[in-house]
Amino acid sequence: MPAKIMQQAEAIASSPSQHPSLTQSTPFKAVQRALFYVMMVALALIFAGPLLWMLSTSLKTDPQVYTVPPIWFPNPMRLVNYPEALSSRPFGTYTFNTLKYALGAVAGALLSNTLVAYGFARIRWPGRDIFFIICLSTMMIPFQVRMIPLYLTFKNLGWLNTYLPLIVPTFLGVNAYYTFLLRQFFLTIPSELSDAARVDGCTELGILVRIILPLAKPALAVIGLLQFMFAWDNYIGPLIYLNNESLYPIALGLQQFRTMFSEELMWPYMMAASTAVVAPVIILYFFVQRTFVEGISITGLKG
Amino acid sequence: MPQHWTPAQTRSLLKGLAFISPWLVGFAGFVLYPIAASAYFSLTRYDVLRPARFIGLENYVELFTKDETFRTVIGNTVYLVVIGVPAGLVAAFLLASLLNRDMKLRPFFRTIFFLPVLVPAVASAEVWRWVYNTNYGVINSFIKSLGLAVIPFISSVELAKPSLILIHVWAQGTAIIIFLAALQDVPRSLMDAAEVDGANPLQRFWHVTIPICTPAILFVMLTGMIGMFQYFTLGWLLTQGGPNESTEFFSLYLYRNAFQFFKMGYASAQAWILFIIILAFTLLIFRSSARWVYYAGESD
Numbered sequence: 001m002p003a004k005i006m007q008q009a010e011a012i013a014s015s016p017s018q019h020p021s022l023t024q025s026t027p028f029k030a031v032q033r034a035l036f037y038v039m040m041v042a043l044a045l046i047f048a049g050p051l052l053w054m055l056s057t058s059l060k061t062d063p064q065v066y067t068v069p070p071i072w073f074p075n076p077m078r079l080v081n082y083p084e085a086l087s088s089r090p091f092g093t094y095t096f097n098t099l100k101y102a103l104g105a106v107a108g109a110l111l112s113n114t115l116v117a118y119g120f121a122r123i124r125w126p127g128r129d130i131f132f133i134i135c136l137s138t139m140m141i142p143f144q145v146r147m148i149p150l151y152l153t154f155k156n157l158g159w160l161n162t163y164l165p166l167i168v169p170t171f172l173g174v175n176a177y178y179t180f181l182l183r184q185f186f187l188t189i190p191s192e193l194s195d196a197a198r199v200d201g202c203t204e205l206g207i208l209v210r211i212i213l214p215l216a217k218p219a220l221a222v223i224g225l226l227q228f229m230f231a232w233d234n235y236i237g238p239l240i241y242l243n244n245e246s247l248y249p250i251a252l253g254l255q256q257f258r259t260m261f262s263e264e265l266m267w268p269y270m271m272a273a274s275t276a277v278v279a280p281v282i283i284l285y286f287f288v289q290r291t292f293v294e295g296i297s298i299t300g301l302k303g
Numbered sequence: 304m305p306q307h308w309t310p311a312q313t314r315s316l317l318k319g320l321a322f323i324s325p326w327l328v329g330f331a332g333f334v335l336y337p338i339a340a341s342a343y344f345s346l347t348r349y350d351v352l353r354p355a356r357f358i359g360l361e362n363y364v365e366l367f368t369k370d371e372t373f374r375t376v377i378g379n380t381v382y383l384v385v386i387g388v389p390a391g392l393v394a395a396f397l398l399a400s401l402l403n404r405d406m407k408l409r410p411f412f413r414t415i416f417f418l419p420v421l422v423p424a425v426a427s428a429e430v431w432r433w434v435y436n437t438n439y440g441v442i443n444s445f446i447k448s449l450g451l452a453v454i455p456f457i458s459s460v461e462l463a464k465p466s467l468i469l470i471h472v473w474a475q476g477t478a479i480i481i482f483l484a485a486l487q488d489v490p491r492s493l494m495d496a497a498e499v500d501g502a503n504p505l506q507r508f509w510h511v512t513i514p515i516c517t518p519a520i521l522f523v524m525l526t527g528m529i530g531m532f533q534y535f536t537l538g539w540l541l542t543q544g545g546p547n548e549s550t551e552f553f554s555l556y557l558y559r560n561a562f563q564f565f566k567m568g569y570a571s572a573q574a575w576i577l578f579i580i581i582l583a584f585t586l587l588i589f590r591s592s593a594r595w596v597y598y599a600g601e602s603d
Contacts, residue, residue, distance in 0.1 A: 040401065044415045047473065051418060053441045054430045069448035070441050112325040119322025125315040135326060138334050139526075140585055142533045144557050145574040148567050149340035150333065152351070172329025179326065204318055233423040235536045240562065254425045255540065267433055274426040281421045289414070293480055 051278070058082070058271035065267050078268065085269035086276060088260065093246065094253030101163035101249070102231035108170030109178055109227040110220055116173040117182035118208045122194060132183075139176045143236070151240055165241045166234070170227065178223045181295065185219035186212060221288050222295030232281060250277055344571035351565055362572035372548060372556065373573070379464065380553040383534055384584070387468040388527045392520065395475035399482035400508070413483070417476035428540035431470050432457070457542050460549040467537060467550060478523045485519035486512065517596040525588055532581050553577050 045052075052072070057065060059077040119125075120132045154165045173179060194207045202210070213220070235251045242248060248256065257273055258266070285292065320327070345362055349355035366373045398416055402409055422430070434440050435456035443453040456466040489512055497507045513520075535554040538544065544551035544559075553573070561570035 036401075036404070036406070040406070040412055043398070043401070044412055047419065048415050049441070050430050050434050050473070051422070053434055054426075057433065066439050068439070068444045070439070070444040112329070116323045116326040119319050123315060123319045123322060125319030126312055127316065128319055131323060135323075135330070138330070140529060140581060141334065141338065142529070142574070142577050142581055144533060144554055145341050145578045146334065146337035148344060148561055148571050148574065149337035151561075152340075152567075153337070169329060169333050171325065172333060173323075173326035174329040174333050204322070229421070233425075235425055235540075236558070251423065251425045254429065258429065267439075270429050271433065274429045277426045278422050281423065282418065285421050293413070293417075 054271045054274055054278070057267055058275045060268050062268070081268045081272040082276070085257075085272040088269070089253060089257045089273075091250075091253065091273070091276065094248055094250045097163075097247055098232060098249035098251075101166045102228050104163065104167035105170040105231045106224050106227045108167055108172075109175060109223055112171050112173035113175065113178040113182050113223060114208070114213070114216075114220070116179050117186055118204070118212065120179065121183040121186035122189075122191075122207070122212065123204060135176050135179060138174075139180075147236075147240070154241060160241055161244050161247060162241075163247075166231070166237050175227075178226065182216070182219055182223060185216050189215055218291035219295060221291045225284065225288050225292055226295075228284070229281060341571045341574055344568050345575050346572075347568040349567040349571075351567060355568065358568070362569050363576075365569070366572060366576065372551065375548050376551050376553055376556045379549065379551055380532060380534070382464055383468065383552060384528055384531045386464075387471050388524065388531050390468055391472050391475050391527060392478065392523055394472045395478035395523065396482050396516070396520070398475070399479045399486055400512070402479070402483055403486040413480070416479050419474040420476035422474070424536040425540065427470065427474070428537055431466075431537075432541055435466060457550075458546060460547050463542055463546060463549045467534075467541070470537060471531075478527070481519050481523055482516060485516040489515045514597045517592075518598060521588070521592050521596050525585065528584055528588065529581055532577060532584075 053070075056072050056074060058081055059079065060071070060074040060081075061076075061078045064071055064074045064078075116135075120128060120135070150165070154160055157164075159165050159168075189212060193211050197207045197211055233251065234249075238249050238252050242252065245256065254273060254277055258270060260266075344355060346357060346359060347355035348358050348361075402413055402416070406412075419427075434442065437443055437453050437455055437458060438447075440456075442456075446453055455462060457463050493511055493515075494507060497511050502510065533554050534552050535558070538550050538552050538555050539558070542550040544555050554577075557570050557573045557577070560566045560573065
């Protein structure tokens with residue numbers, strides 16, 4: 001227990017003050033509780049508001065869009081906004097393009113960061129901690145510092161207008177955040193397990209594959225989802241490396257879409273397209289929600 | 304190299320290096336080399352078509368003495384970091400504290416507060432462009448129906464930055480989950496002791512809850528700060544730096560110089576200034592953290 005906090009707790013304890021919770025009557029508590037839930041629902045509505053507004057607009061006719069005060073539940077709903085919006089641009093191609101490099105990047109991140117994190121977490125070797133600190137400190141380096149030389153290197157390699165700049169680095173474990181996250185998970189696995197396997201003559205790679213990885217499935221799911229979300233979301237990477245529309249991922253495609261319509265006519269279509277871009281991520285999230293929340297939690301606490 | 308260097312140590316060293324070898328290659332090729340190259344380019348004039356020409360510190364001198372926009376850009380970015388990061392942090396901590404109360408439907412509310420994180424930046428830009436719309440956006444449409452003056456959100460110099468910060472505050476799901484985990488680690492016994500001894504909820508929050516969560520706060524503050532200095536996509540899509548350069552942030556101006564004006568050397572100098580600013584802020588936060596971060600298990 002942190003001594004300072006204990007001292008503070010004692011200091012508070014010694015200061016004269018009433019005991020609110022001991023004097024409160026039950027009806028008062030019930031009112032307090034009701035108010036609390038009212039506030040939570042209000043906050044939830046505010047936070048979900050922009051997304052509900054998106055969904056609502058995506059189902060509106062033009063007159064419904066321009067009604068003041070705004071309508072939340074359009075009647076009738078114009079479902080045909082979706083096929084109309086999504087067929088006005090090659091959204092299928094955009095999605096396919098995004099998946100092409102997103103899945104490559106997920107594979108790369110899982111493979112490389114697993115190996116690197118194992119080296120940092122489960123093997124004792126001289127110099128390990130120094131290398132780990134260097135690895136962590138790369139998180140401080142803004143992408144902008146690397147951006148121009150990377151662009152020029154990829155240009156010289158003839159990699160512009162390919163997905164290689166978005167995939168190859170992930171195979172080389174450059175995202176230190178994932179390494180850190182996986183290392184934290186690996187550290188929680190008892191070392192006796194690997195020691196026993198070592199005695200039985202198992203190699204380190206064997207230990208990683210047979211013992212560590214099966215236990216680290218939730219952590220791998222988190223890395224996979226984070227990398228997938230990053231790839232789905234990444235705008236500046238494709239913006240720099242791709243300038244051929246047939247290669248555009250969703251992030252750039254949605255922008256193409258926007259330039260097609262005049263500002264005042266596009267809202268239902270734009271919101272339908274946005275909903276289509278948001279939905280896959282949210283659906284994916286619901287599948288792995290539990291592990292994902294656990295995974296994020298651990299990063300802020302330990303290390 | 305230590306004196307008692309055993310073959311076993313050599314073996315373990317080789318094993319360790321073998322496992323981290325993907326990172327060693329990535330670090331050399333995609334981190335170390337680009338940083339060194341960027342440092343060199345920052346001392347050159349380079350338009351990609353012709354070879355880079357060494358000009359010493361000229362880019363830096365120009366940035367600091369002649370470039371009016373760059374001064375605005377620094378001001379805008381610092382505003383975004385100094386206001387936006389604490390705003391997001393406080394909002395996340397308060398929401399996490401609410402979620403940490405004994406309540407029904409916690410997973411539901413947690414999911415709602417987390418959802419904005421899942422919205423890709425490109426979609427977020429479109430949704431908020433529509434929310435902020437002066438004529439028919441959900442807020443202004445409502446205000447208009449009350450007969451009040453509309454709020455010009457992203458189209459006004461004064462409100463553009465706060466409007467972007469509001470979007471940032473909206474999308475604090477990751478920080479909320481980190482804080483929620485930290486809050487659940489606050490020992491019940493400590494809170495009970497403080498309560499029995501007469502600390503009111505506010506005192507308990509301030510003197511017990513917050514100190515115990517300071518490691519998580521430090522983590523969120525650092526990652527938030529580093530991320531915010533690189534703020535790009537929403538600014539680029541939603542306001543394009545306007546109106547009147549009021550949302551021209553570091554990364555936007557840098558991108559413009561590099562990929563629209565092809566001033567690669569000039570942009571590299573900006574990148575290095577950004578790097579140094581981030582390092583300085585990181586150091587500042589780390590050094591100050593000795594005074595305000597409590598680590599459980601520490602004797603003091």
